[in-house]
């Protein structure tokens with residue numbers, strides 16, 4: 001893409017140009033995927049969306065605004081997101097990356113939470129090819145509900161004899177994929193405890209614990225768990241495990257249209273992300289629009305979606321003040 005023809009006097013650095021090029025390619029893939037799904041829903045007369053929601057999803061990220069900040073680096077600032085994360089990869093990606101950054105910052109600003117033992121745990125539930133989405137989804141949901149209740153009871157001084165009460169806090173996401181063996185629905189957990197898991201046993205790709213398996217079998221009839229300790233002093237390890245928890249929202253992209261519709265209907269108005277105990281203090285609500293940068297100067301670039309591709313519309317210099325108010329170069333910079 002030629003970035004200089006619209007504004008030849010404005011210098012764009014190569015890193016920023018590459019960042020925009022990669023982001024526009026990724027969003028293009030997302031738009032193509034979403035538009036195919038909407039077309040398929042229309043063609044088969046089973047769209048779950050109202051006409052206005054349908055139009056919003058189709059128009060999602062059809063306008064992109066990037067900024068190259070002097071102190072804060074490159075950002076996708078705005079894109080008129082549709083916020084239908086369960087069918088729109090652009091919105092799912094945006095939410096996941098903002099949530100990872102938010103929780104990461106919250107953890108690092110809370111030294112009390114950072115102490116203790118942390119683990120990343122995957123809890124799948126057994127399933128058969130003949131079982132429908134809701135049956136498998138409810139099996140997992142039921143197990144998570146019982147863990148939540150056990151942690152509450154334990155905090156009130158009762159002992160429900162549930163292995164998971166050794167964790168004072170749990171953050172989890174629910175992920176769904178489909179294979180020839182049916183719906184594979186599992187939970188990704190980030191957990192914290194004052195004490196280590198005593199009976200960790202090694203297996204391919206991680207660890208398991210006989211006592212955790214015993215409880216998970218009692219709760220759901222399933223006998224598979226996978227555990228990985230997290231080194232909280234290693235920022236990369238924490239970031240990698242946070243991404244594992246939050247990338248749940250991107251898995252639907254691999255589903256066939258008919259399965260995506262089943263998963264969308266099956267999870268309608270259901271949250272796929274939750275927290276229990278002390279990790280309820282971590283806030284995962286994020287706004288998809290905006291980049292939260294204040295007090296910096298930038299070069300801003302805009303793109304619009306025309307006939308199935310992004311067209312570059314031009315650059316503009318500006319500054320965002322301490323209050324978040326934006327001034328463009330033609331304006332006065334006084335606040």
Ligand SMILES: [Zn+2]
Nearest residue numbers: 060082088091
């Ligand atoms: Zn969207």
